[in-house]
Amino acid sequence: MASAPAITQNPDIRFLGKLLGDVIRAYGGDQLFRRIEYIRSVSVDRARGIAGADAIDAGLEALNLDDTLAFVRGFMLFSMLANLAEDRQGVAAEPDADMAHALERLDKQGIGKDKVLALLERALVVPVLTAHPTEVRRKSMIDHRNRIADLMLQRDTGAEETPDGDLIEEAIVRQIALLWQTRALRRERLYVADEIDTALAYLRDVLLPTLPALYARWDRALGHRAPSFLRLGNWIGGDRDGNPNVRAESLRLVLAKSAEAVLGYYLSAIHELGAELSISTELAPIDKELGTLAEEAHDSGRNRDDEPYRRALTGIYARLAATFEAIVGHAPPRPARVQAEAYADPQALRHDLATLAHALGEQGGGSLKSGGALGRLIRAIDTFGFHLATLDLRQNADVHERVVAELLNTAGVEADYLKRNEEDRIAILRRELAHGRPLSSDWGDYSDETKTELAILRAAAEAHRLYGPGCIAIYNISKSESVSDMLEVNTLLKEVGLYRPATEEGGAPHAAVMAVPLFETIGDLENAPQVMTDWFALPEIAALAKARGHQEVMVGYSDSNKDGGYLTSVWSLHQASRILAPVFEKAGVAMQLFHGRGGAVGRGGGSSFAAILAQPPGTVQGRIRITEQGEVIAAKYGTRESATSNLEAMASATLLASLETPKLSEKDYDRFASAMATISGTAFETYRDLVYGDDAFRTFFRQITPLTEIAGLKIGSRPASRTKSDRIEDLRAIPWVFSWAQARIMLPGWYGVGAGLSGFGDMGLLREMLKAWPFLAATLANMEMVLAKSDMKIAAHYLPLVEDRAMGERFFGRIRDGWRQTHDCLLSVTRQTRLLEKHPTLDASIRLRLPYIEPLNLLQVELLKRHRAGEEDARIKEGIELSINAIATALRNSG
Numbered sequence: 094m095a096s097a098p099a100i101t102q103n104p105d106i107r108f109l110g111k112l113l114g115d116v117i118r119a120y121g122g123d124q125l126f127r128r129i130e131y132i133r134s135v136s137v138d139r140a141r142g143i144a145g146a147d148a149i150d151a152g153l154e155a156l157n158l159d160d161t162l163a164f165v166r167g168f169m170l171f172s173m174l175a176n177l178a179e180d181r182q183g184v185a186a187e188p189d190a191d192m193a194h195a196l197e198r199l200d201k202q203g204i205g206k207d208k209v210l211a212l213l214e215r216a217l218v219v220p221v222l223t224a225h226p227t228e229v230r231r232k233s234m235i236d237h238r239n240r241i242a243d244l245m246l247q248r249d250t251g252a253e254e255t256p257d258g259d260l261i262e263e264a265i266v267r268q269i270a271l272l273w274q275t276r277a278l279r280r281e282r283l284y285v286a287d288e289i290d291t292a293l294a295y296l297r298d299v300l301l302p303t304l305p306a307l308y309a310r311w312d313r314a315l316g317h318r319a320p321s322f323l324r325l326g327n328w329i330g331g332d333r334d335g336n337p338n339v340r341a342e343s344l345r346l347v348l349a350k351s352a353e354a355v356l357g358y359y360l361s362a363i364h365e366l367g368a369e370l371s372i373s374t375e376l377a378p379i380d381k382e383l384g385t386l387a388e389e390a391h392d393s394g395r396n397r398d399d400e401p402y403r404r405a406l407t408g409i410y411a412r413l414a415a416t417f418e419a420i421v422g423h424a425p426p427r428p429a430r431v432q433a434e435a436y437a438d439p440q441a442l443r444h445d446l447a448t449l450a451h452a453l454g455e456q457g458g459g460s461l462k463s464g465g466a467l468g469r470l471i472r473a474i475d476t477f478g479f480h481l482a483t484l485d486l487r488q489n490a491d492v493h494e495r496v497v498a499e500l501l502n503t504a505g506v507e508a509d510y511l512k513r514n515e516e517d518r519i520a521i522l523r524r525e526l527a528h529g530r531p532l533s534s535d536w537g538d539y540s541d542e543t544k545t546e547l548a549i550l551r552a553a554a555e556a557h558r559l560y561g562p563g564c565i566a567i568y569n570i571s572k573s574e575s576v577s578d579m580l581e582v583n584t585l586l587k588e589v590g591l592y593r594p595a596t597e598e599g600g601a602p603h604a605a606v607m608a609v610p611l612f613e614t615i616g617d618l619e620n621a622p623q624v625m626t627d628w629f630a631l632p633e634i635a636a637l638a639k640a641r642g643h644q645e646v647m648v649g650y651s652d653s654n655k656d657g658g659y660l661t662s663v664w665s666l667h668q669a670s671r672i673l674a675p676v677f678e679k680a681g682v683a684m685q686l687f688h689g690r691g692g693a694v695g696r697g698g699g700s701s702f703a704a705i706l707a708q709p710p711g712t713v714q715g716r717i718r719i720t721e722q723g724e725v726i727a728a729k730y731g732t733r734e735s736a737t738s739n740l741e742a743m744a745s746a747t748l749l750a751s752l753e754t755p756k757l758s759e760k761d762y763d764r765f766a767s768a769m770a771t772i773s774g775t776a777f778e779t780y781r782d783l784v785y786g787d788d789a790f791r792t793f794f795r796q797i798t799p800l801t802e803i804a805g806l807k808i809g810s811r812p813a814s815r816t817k818s819d820r821i822e823d824l825r826a827i828p829w830v831f832s833w834a835q836a837r838i839m840l841p842g843w844y845g846v847g848a849g850l851s852g853f854g855d856m857g858l859l860r861e862m863l864k865a866w867p868f869l870a871a872t873l874a875n876m877e878m879v880l881a882k883s884d885m886k887i888a889a890h891y892l893p894l895v896e897d898r899a900m901g902e903r904f905f906g907r908i909r910d911g912w913r914q915t916h917d918c919l920l921s922v923t924r925q926t927r928l929l930e931k932h933p934t935l936d937a938s939i940r941l942r943l944p945y946i947e948p949l950n951l952l953q954v955e956l957l958k959r960h961r962a963g964e965e966d967a968r969i970k971e972g973i974e975l976s977i978n979a980i981a982t983a984l985r986n987s988g
Contacts, residue, residue, distance in 0.1 A: 103178060103179070103182050105177075105178035105181055105182065105245065106174070106175050106178040106179075106941070109174040109175075109177070109178055109241075109265075109269075110171060110174065110175075112262075112265060112266050112269055113167070113170055113171055113174060113269055113273075114126065114130070115266065116266065116269045116270045116273050117129060117163075117167055117273065119270070120270060120273055120274065121163055121167075121273075125160060125163055125164075128152065128155060128156060128160060128164070129163070129164050129167050129168075131152050132149065132152040132153065132164065132948050133168075133944070133945070135149055135152060136149055136944035136945070136947055136948050137944040139944065139947070140940065140943050140944040140947075149947065149948055149951065150951070152948075153948060153951055153952060153955075156952075158966065158968040158969070158972065159968070161952060161956075161968075161972050162968060162971060162972055162975060164948075164952070165949060165952065165972060165975040165976050165979050166273070166277060166975060166979075168945045168948065168949055168979055168983070169277065169975065169978055169979030169982050169983075170269070170272055170273065171945055172942060172945055172979065172982045172983035173230075173234070173238055173272075173982055174238075174241070174269075175941060175942065176728070176982070176985060177238055177241060177242055177245075179938055180242075180728070180732075180735055181242065181245060181734075190702045190738075190741060190742035190745055190746065191738075191741040191742070191745055192310070192311050192314045192315075192741060192744060192745050192748075193314050194745065195745035195746075195748045195749050196209065196314055196315070196748075198749065198753075199748065199749070199752055199753065202753060202754060204752050204753070206315055206316060206317070208752060209315065209748060209752065210315060210317055210319070210320075212715045212748070212751055212752060213319055213320045213322045213715070214320050215642075215683070215715055215716075216320070216322040216715030216716060216747065216751075217322055217324070217685065217715070217716045217717075217718075218322055218323045218324075218715075218716075218717055218718075218743055218744055218747050219323070219324050219325065219326040219483070219717075219718040219719070220325065220326065220718075220719055220720075220721045220729075220730075220740070220743060221326030221327065221328060221485065221687075221718055221719065221720050221721065222292050222295065222296070222325075222326070222327050222328065222329060222482070222720075222721050222726055223328040223329065223332065223720050223721065223722045224285075224288040224292070224328065224329040224332065230277070230724070230727070230978065230982065231275070231276070231277065231278070231279055232290075232291055232294065233275050233276075234272060234275060234277060235727050235731060237268050237269075237271050237272045237275065238272070238731070239731055239732055240268050241265055241268045241269065242731075242732050242734075243732075244261055244264050244265050244268065245265070246734075247261055248261050248262075248265075277975060277978055278971065278974050278975065278978065284338065285329070285330060285336075285338050285339055285343045285346075286343075286346060288329050288330075289329055289330050289343070289346060289347045289350060290350075292327060292329045292347075292726075293347075293350055293351065293354060295726060295727075295730045295731075296325060296327070296351065296354065296481055296482055297354040297355075297358070297481075299730050299731070299732065299733055299736050300325055300730060300736060301354070301355065301358055301473070301477065301481065302358075302733065303733045303736045303737055303740070304323065304325075304472075304473070304476055304477075304740070305469035305470070305472040305473045305476070306469065306737075307323075307737055307740055307741065308321070308323075308472045308476070309464055309468065309469065309472070311744075312464075321472065321475040321476045322715070322744075323476075323740060323743070323744050324476055324477075324482075324483065325476075325477070325481065325482035325483070326482055326483050326484075326485060326567075326718060327347070327351075327482040327483070327484050327485070328484075328485050328487065328720070329347060330343040330344055330346060330347030330348075330484060331343075331344060331347070331484045331485050331486045331487065331565070332485065332486075332487040332569075333486075333487065333488055333549070334487045334488055334489050334571040335489065335825070340545060340548065340549065341545075341548040341549045341551070341552040344484070344549060344552045344553065344556065345552055345555075345556075347484060348480065348484060348556050348559075348560060348564055348565075349420075349421060349422070351480055351481040351482060351484075351564075352420050352421060352479055352480060352481065352559075352560055353417075353421045354481055355473075355477050355478075355479065355480070355481040356413065356416065356417045356420065356421065356425075356479060357417070357425065357426075358473070359413055359442070359470065359473070359474070360410065360413055360414065360417065360425050360427065362466065362469075362470045362473070363406055363409055363410045363413060363470070364410065364427065365466060366406055366466055366467060366470070367403050367406045367407070367410070369466060370400075370402035370403060370406065370449070370467075371400060371402075371403065372400065372401075372402050373399045373400055374399045374400075374401060375399050377456055378455075378456065379401050379452055380451070380452050380455055382448045382451070382452070383401055383402070383405060383448055383449065383451075383452035384401060386401075386405040386408065386409075386445060386448050386449075387401035387402075387404040387405040387408075388404075389408055390404050390405055390406075390407045390408025390409075390411070390431065390433075391408070391431050392404040392407040392408065392430065392431060393431075394407075394430070402449060402452075405445070405448070405449060406449075407429075407430055407431060408431065408433060408445075409442070409445050409446065410429055410430075411429035411430065411431045411432065411433035412433040412434060412435060412436050412442070412445075413436060413442060414427075414428065414429040414433075415429070415432075415433055415434060415435035415436075416435040416436045416442075416479070418435075419435045420479065420559055420560065438479070438561055439474050439478040439479050439561065442474055443471060443474045443475065446467065446470060446471050446474070447471060449467060450467055450468065450471065453467070478560070478561055478563045478564075479560050479561055479564075480560045480561065480563050480564035483563055483564065483565065483566050483567070484556075484564060484565050485565075485566075485567045485568070485569055486549070486553065486565060486567070486568045486569065486606070487568070487569040487570075487571060487611075488546070488568075488569075488570070488571065489570075489571045489572050490570050490571060490572045490573050490574065490578040490581070491572060492542065492546065493546075493570070493578065493581040493582055493585065494511065494577075494578075494581060495511075495542065495543075496542065496543045496546045496547075496581075496585065497510065497522075497581045497584055497585065498510040498511045499539060499540060499543050500532040500533055500537075500539075500543065500584075500588075501521070501525075501532060503532075503533075503534075503537045503538070503539065504532045504533075504534070504537075506521075506525070506532065507521050515575055515576070515577055518577040518580075519576055519577055519580060519631075522577060522580035522581065522583075522584050523580065523631065523633070525584050525587070526580065526583055526584060526587060526592070526594060526602070526633065527594055527595075527633070528594055529587070529593065529594055531587070531588050532584075532588060533547060533588050546585065547585075547588065547589075550585055550586065550588060550589045550591070551589050553565050553589065553591065553606065554589035554590055554591055557591065557605060562605050565606055566605075566606060566607060567606065567607055567609050567645060567687075568582050568586070568606050568607065568608050568609060569609050569611050569647055569687075570582055570608060570609065570610050570611055571611050571613070572611070572613065573610035573611050573612060573617070573624075574617060574620065574624070575624060576624060576627045576628050576631070578610065579608040579610055579628060580608075582608040583604060583608055586604060586605075586606055586608070591604065591605045591606045592604045592605070592606075594633075595633060595636065601633075601636040601637055601639070601640040602633050602636060602637045603637070603640070604637055604641075607641070607644070607645060609645045609646065609647055609687065610624065610625075610646060610647065611647040611648075611649055611689065612624075612646065612647070612648055612649065612669065613648075613649035613651075613652040613653055613656075613689075614652055614653055614656045614657075615653055615656050615657040615661060615662070615665050615777070616656075617653075618648065618653060618665040618666060618668070618669040619665065619668075619669070621646065621648075621669045621672075621673060622669065622672040622673050622676050625644075625646065625673060625676050625677070626676050629644075629676070629677075629679075629680035629682065635680060635682075638680065638682040639680075639681055639682060642682070642683055643682060643683035643684070643685045643716060644677070644680075644682050644683075644684065644685065645685040645686070645687050645718070646673060646684065646685070646686055646687065647686075647687035647688075647689055648666050648669060648670065648686060648687070648688060648689065649689040650662060650663075650666065650688070650689055650690050651689065651826030651827070651830070652826050653665055653666065654826065654830075654841050655821070655824075655826045655829050655841065657777050657780060657781070658776055658777060658779075658780030658781070658784075658841075658844060658845040658846075659776075659780075659841060659842055659843060659844070659845070659846060659876065660772065660773050660776040660777075660845060660846045660849055660872070661773045661774075661776055661777040661780070661845070663868075663872050664769055664770075664773040665773075667707075667708075667709060667868055668766075670686060670708060670709050670712045671709035671711075671712060673686075673712070674709065674711045674712050678711075683714055683716060684712065684714060684716070685714075685716040685717070685718070686708075686712060686713075686716075686717060686718075687717075687718040687719075687720075688704075688717070688718070688719045688720070689720050690704070690719055690720055690722070699871070699874070699875035699878070700742075700871070700874075700875075701719060701739070701742055701743055701746065702742040702743070702745070702746045703746075703867070703870075703871040703874065704746075704871060705717065705743070705746035705747055705749075705750050706746050706749060706750050706867050706871070707867040707868045707870070707871040707872075708750050709868075710755040710757075713747060713750040713751045714751055715747060715748075715751045717747055719743070723827075724981065724985070728985065756865060756866075756867065757865060757866060761865065764858075765862045765865075765866050765869070768853065768855070768858055768859075768862065769862075769869070771849075771852075771853055772849035772850060772852070772853045773849060774849075775845075775848050775849040775852040775853070776845035776846055776848060776849030777845065779844070779845040779848040779849070779911070780844055780845035783844065783845075783904070783907055783908075783911075784821060785821070785822075789897075789900055789904075790821075790904060791819055791820065791821050792897075792900070793895055793900060793901060793904045793905075794821065794832070795819070796894050796895045796896060796901075797836060797838075797891045797892065797894055797895050797901065797905070798832035798833060798835060798836045798838075798891070799832060799835050799836070799953065799957060799973065799977060800828055800832040802957070802960070802970075802973050802974065802977065803828055803831055803832055803835070803977060804828060805970075805974070829841065830842075831981070834882075834980075834981070834984055835953070835977055835980055835981070836888050836891045836950075837882070837883050837884045837885075837887045837888045837946075837950060838883060838885075838888045838891075838908060839879050839880075839882060839883040840908060842875070842876060842879030842880075842883075843876050843879050843880055843883070843911075843912070843915050844908065844911050844912075844915070845911070846876060846915050846918075846919075847911055847912075847913075847914030847915030847916070847917070847918050847919075848911065848914065850915075850918035850919075850922065851914055851918050856921060856922065859922045860922060860924070863922055863923065873919060873922065873923065874932075876915075876919065877919060877923070877928055877929060877932075878929075878935065878939075880912070880915065880916055880919065880928055881928045881929050881935075881936070881939050882939060882984055883912065884943075884947075885908075885909050885912050885913075887946075887947055887950045887951075888905075888908075888909075889905070889909075890950065890951060890954045891950075891954055891957075892905050893954075893958070894954065894957055894958065894961065916928070942983045942984070945983055946980060946983045946984070949976050949979050949980050949983070950976075950980065952972070952976055953973060953976040953977070953980070956969050956972045956973045956976065957973060960973055
């Protein structure tokens with residue numbers, strides 16, 4: 094076994110770590126600083142192999158409860174600053190994952206820019222922000238972190254002072270001091286409105302200004318203006334699956350705030366253009382269209398008589414200000430100079446701005462036409478419309494079933510819908526969808542559930558009229574298992590006019606919002622191709638899909654993992670995607686996959702770039718949507734720099750996955766797939782036997798991990814479990830993964846894989862597969878990261894928390910043996926002597942954190958023992974929650 098490399102730090106980590114130490118000494122006192130520094134240094138020495146566990150234990154035992162809380166905060170802040178420093182150095186970014194490198198790579202294969210542009214004409218790439226509760230940090234903490242990032246950028250330029258006159262190093266110290274004195278834990282559970290505000294901060298402050306600038310870069314690389322293929326999506330305020338707090342009011346709130354943000358951005362941009370476009374007719378000619386636009390503005394300012402661009406912008410601003418007031422409900426902060434009629438839609442606003450751009454291009458060789466602030470504004474309107482981000486709706490199929498049954502019964506159409514088989518249900522729903530008569534009535538006596546669902550749908554229809562059809566386009570159906578599940582959604586959409594039947598003249602039916610099945614469990618994924626085959630077999634649905642041009646299918650990573658384990662989950666997702674492709678091809682409809690990924694590998698996390706490239710050939714086709722959840726949002730989109738690199742990675746990977754020639758021949762793919770099916774089968778049986786084979790396992794899981802304590806964190810508006818049951822099947826996937834990570838077991842990211850690889854036995858074929866198959870390379874790379882972050886020695890400290898010692902030893906022994914088997918098989922397949930040997934940058938990143946995580950785990954265990962023994966000191970509960978926060982911050986993608 095090769096010796097572990099020395100733990101190294103980049104210069105930014107050393108710099109920020111020193112400043113943090115100075116702050117702790119200044120605000121916590123010299124004694125606290127010395128105690129924290131002692132634990133830090135002996136923990137680092139232990140990681141280097143030159144100190145034992147006794148040294149750490151002695152340091153931890155010397156801490157009283159107040160010192161414990163301060164110690165945990167100190168280690169948490171160091172991890173946060175280390176994350177910042179690594180992000181700045183590009184540790185988390187993908188090498189060569191940008192448009193320029195993708196175009197170069199394609200060009201070498203004979204795929205020119207003309208083919209890229211042709212693909213982009215029909216492409217759609219969407220990161221979708223969700224409120225899944227895995228972000229443990231308060232927004233206040235993230236804001237201070239981002240201010241430090243901005244200051245570090247100024248420091249990079251060699252500047253000693255900020256634009257405001259502060260010394261940069263003093264300004265950084267000030268922000269670290271504010272972090273030290275900012276409460277890390279939320280006192281109150283988040284409400285949906287809080288989640289909306291958090292998402293809007295990223296959408297408005299980072300992504301809104303970033304995307305137009307990124308498109309300008311892509312236009313230069315392509316030598317042509319690219320279509321606006323990358324757009325923004327959002328679930329927050331529309332995802333009510335298991336969240337009774339999301340209602341019609343939530344929908345209205347998020348859409349109104351989004352519109353206010355994007356229209357306010359446009360108004361500011363137009364105001365700034367007015368200052369820039371000072372062109373005088375005494376020095377430059379103008380075309381007729383611009384002259385007309387300037388006259389129609391009715392700008393009476395005599396000092397602008399010779400400045401048609403400014404007069405035109407006065408009118409554009411006035412019309413947009415009227416639009417703002419009509420949509421948002423109040424006047425914008427900066428009033429218009431003149432009165433004007435509101436714009437009917439974003440295209441009308443774009444038309445006026447394009448008139449300015451055309452006029453600029455007619456003079457001076459067109460040097461003023463493209464790019465610049467005007468070009469970025471036009472691009473923003475193309476990308477964001479009046480809605481900023483498209484809001485998805487999501488609800489559970491069981492809810493739709495009950496609501497439709499009640500509507501049918503109350504209307505006197507069908508009294509026993511819930512008792513009908515699938516064939517009968519389809520027939521009933523198709524009859525309802527064939528005509529425009531609504532089922533609901535203002536005088537109907539409905540349950541609260543039905544009233545709530547109808548209110549949300551009416552709010553969605555109202556939003557289409559107010560913001561345009563781009564504001565809501567997708568309705569995701571959780572627990573989708575059948576064609577009737579999708580027909581039920583269309584039936585509900587018809588109630589509010591968002592689904593219209595075929596016309597008597599033979600026109601296709603129209604759905605302004607697309608019903609999208611979410612296939613989550615292993616069984617659902619296996620059945621997905623047949624469900625979609627049956628869906629397209631309905632003539633009216635085939636006509637609807639062909640008229641739209643595409644149909645989306647969502648595949649869930651979290652629940653499939655909890656259901657079948659890591660390897661079977663990713664393989665089932667891969668297979669479902671591959672087998673769906675010919676179903677869509679036969680139907681003549683483009684396939685659009687929506688990947689419901691989380692932050693942790695057990696929930697589909699890991700490199701988006703590698704994940705997209707690992708998709709089966711023919712399944713991307715330029716169209717892909719991916720959820721961005723929890724702590725991943727801050728990591729990827731916390732600053733414009735990180736947002737730029739991550740959006741580039743997503744866009745360039747989509748190009749490559751869509752256009753590159755497949756690396757595998759069909760014959761090799763069949764060989765590899767057959768091997769993977771065998772490996773997955775063994776992994777599945779091994780995982781299911783542990784997790785679901787003995788009812789006692791649920792007790793073991795709840796006691797060895799801080800699941801109960803995590804449920805008490807105020808990090809989301811949804812409950813941790815779908816029901817009051819303690820069954821693992823009913824637990825949400827997020828706390829399932831999060832809890833295992835805290836105890837450093839990380840079982841969802843690796844368990845069963847060792848049994849599958851070991852049982853297969855053909856190491857030569859496995860190595861061939863690893864070298865030639867991006868799917869297996871990405872799968873094992875993600876698992877290797879999880880194994881490197883897990884630690885069975887630390888996990889063993891949690892074992893005494895299990896009340897039945899014999900039961901605990903039995904299950905933990907199986908887990909420990911499974912970890913060793915998986916670890917050894919991975920090293921054998923990858924020809925390494927230790928984990929991450931071939932990935933030194935990631936190895937250094939993880940090793941840097943390990944000395945800061947172990948003491949946190951040891952403290953967490955002791956606090957959990959005291960808490961579960963009945964000690965009521967409030968500082969114990971606070972310490973547990975702080976330790977959860979700190980460990981999650983250090984592990985980065987643990988939820």
